[in-house]
Amino acid sequence: MYILGIESSCDETAASIIKADPKTGRIQVLSNIISSQIEIHKKYGGVVPEVAAREHVLNILPVINESLIKAKITPDSLDLIGVTRGPGLITSLITGVETVRTLAFAWNKPVIEVNHIDGHIHANFIDPASKINYPALIMTVSGGHTNLVKMDKTGKIKILGETRDDAAGEAYDKGAKMMGLGYPGGPIIAQYAEKYQLDQKRNPQKTDKRELPINLPRPMINSVDLDFSFSGLKTALLYQLQKDKNWRERLPEYCYEYQRAIIDLLISKTIKAARKIKARTVMLSGGVSANNELRARMTETVARQLPGVNFLVPAKGYTTDNATMIAVAAFYQIKRQKPTDFSRMRVDASLQLK
Ligand code: KG4
Ligand code: ZN
Numbered sequence: 392m393y394i395l396g397i398e399s400s401c402d403e404t405a406a407s408i409i410k411a412d413p414k415t416g417r418i419q420v421l422s423n424i425i426s427s428q429i430e431i432h433k434k435y436g437g438v439v440p441e442v443a444a445r446e447h448v449l450n451i452l453p454v455i456n457e458s459l460i461k462a463k464i465t466p467d468s469l470d471l472i473g474v475t476r477g478p479g480l481i482t483s484l485i486t487g488v489e490t491v492r493t494l495a496f497a498w499n500k501p502v503i504e505v506n507h508i509d510g511h512i513h514a515n516f517i518d519p520a521s522k523i524n525y526p527a528l529i530m531t532v533s534g535g536h537t538n539l540v541k542m543d544k545t546g547k548i549k550i551l552g553e554t555r556d557d558a559a560g561e562a563y564d565k566g567a568k569m570m571g572l573g574y575p576g577g578p579i580i581a582q583y584a585e586k587y588q589l590d591q592k593r594n595p596q597k598t599d600k601r602e603l604p605i606n607l608p609r610p611m612i613n614s615v616d617l618d619f620s621f622s623g624l625k626t627a628l629l630y631q632l633q634k635d636k637n638w639r640e641r642l643p644e645y646c647y648e649y650q651r652a653i654i655d656l657l658i659s660k661t662i663k664a665a666r667k668i669k670a671r672t673v674m675l676s677g678g679v680s681a682n683n684e685l686r687a688r689m690t691e692t693v694a695r696q697l698p699g700v701n702f703l704v705p706a707k708g709y710t711t712d713n714a715t716m717i718a719v720a721a722f723y724q725i726k727r728q729k730p731t732d733f734s735r736m737r738v739d740a741s742l743q744l745k
Contacts, residue, residue, distance in 0.1 A: 392413060394469070394470060394472070395473070396714035396718025397451075398716075399447045400478070400480065400507045404454050404486075408459065420517065425712070444485070472491050472501070474717065479535070484740065488736050495733040506720075528542075528661065528668060530661050533678045534560035534564060534678055537553060540744065554619040555618050570632070572642075583646035584647040584684065605631060607651075612659050619660060632645070654682075661689065671699075671701075673693050674702070676704075
């Protein structure tokens with residue numbers, strides 16, 4: 392099957408073509424085109440929905456065209472189109488869905504509407520070498536979502552835990568904004584934290600006695616549920632910065648401590664959830680899973696604390712928003728359900744995972 396995936400839920404306009412074998416499940420990525428608007432939104436310190444929507448309108452057809460050229464196929468060869476229906480920014484989603492409605496009509500192709508989070512989950516299904524054993528536990532950590540999900544071998548999912556306030560990526564982005572570091576905050580905080588770690592390795596230094604110790608909380612880390620909370624951590628960072636007149640000189644240390652708190656929370660609840668459901672595979676997904684420290688610590692912790700459980704994380708290019716994950720999710724969905732009638736397609740900005 393040749394499947395075209397389209398993603399436009401936030402600030403990336405993306406189109407991808409995969410070749411998927413329904414018998415073996417093997418996936419070949421023929422093209423993965425992403426037009427990112429990060430440079431445009433950077434100057435505003437975050438995504439401006441109206442600007443994002445206009446950019447999607449300008450980019451979507453060239454991006455789709457490029458995905459076809461790169462894959463060396465014409466629209467006649469397509470068997471299915473998958474498109475993100477939600478959650479996301481409403482005007483951004485509309486561009487993707489309305490474009491697909493038109494193409495499905497013009498090309499006479501079946502359509503599958505995909506939940507963006509389900510797309511992130513399926514980024515782990517791209518690599519043919521990945522061996523997934525069930526029940527599997529997936530933690531999706533992105534700019535808008537932090538979810539712990541159980542998946543059984545039929546593909547049925549159950550939400551085990553989620554954030555009660557900010558998402559993990561949002562904690563990175565808001566923390567970075569507070570420290571005047573720009574957007575998106577995740578990769579910048581990660582870079583400063585790495586610098587601090589390297590400096591400490593080369594030249595270990597204790598915090599100067601005159602300096603304020605950086606003590607950040609781990610909200611809800613010991614709660615019995617599998618939910619997360621990051622807003623208290625963000626506020627604690629703000630109070631620390633306000634109290635410390637030297638915080639600018641200690642930026643790498645602040646980034647290191649803040650990142651460590653976020654990652655401690657993510658790892659602790661993932662291990663707890665994996666034990667609870669007796670998971671046989673643990674997977675990470677979403678933009679925050681691009682983080683080297685999270686990838687390394689999760690690999691190490693799963694190996695140490697969950698013997699016999701394998702750990703998967705998508706290749707870096709498939710952690711942040713892309714359309715390959717949407718095409719793959721559509722491939723798995725079409726095995727279980729009929730395509731959507733294109734006249735009935737509807738965006739849903741707050742679409743829930745089910
Ligand atoms: O999945 P994604 O591209 O978009 C959403 O669905 O939200 O995730 C974007 C989020 C942003 O919050 C960004 O700061 C974070 O992922 N992110 C990272 C890294 N790269 C992106 N967070 C931590 N470390 C990174 N290396
Ligand atoms: Zn995303």
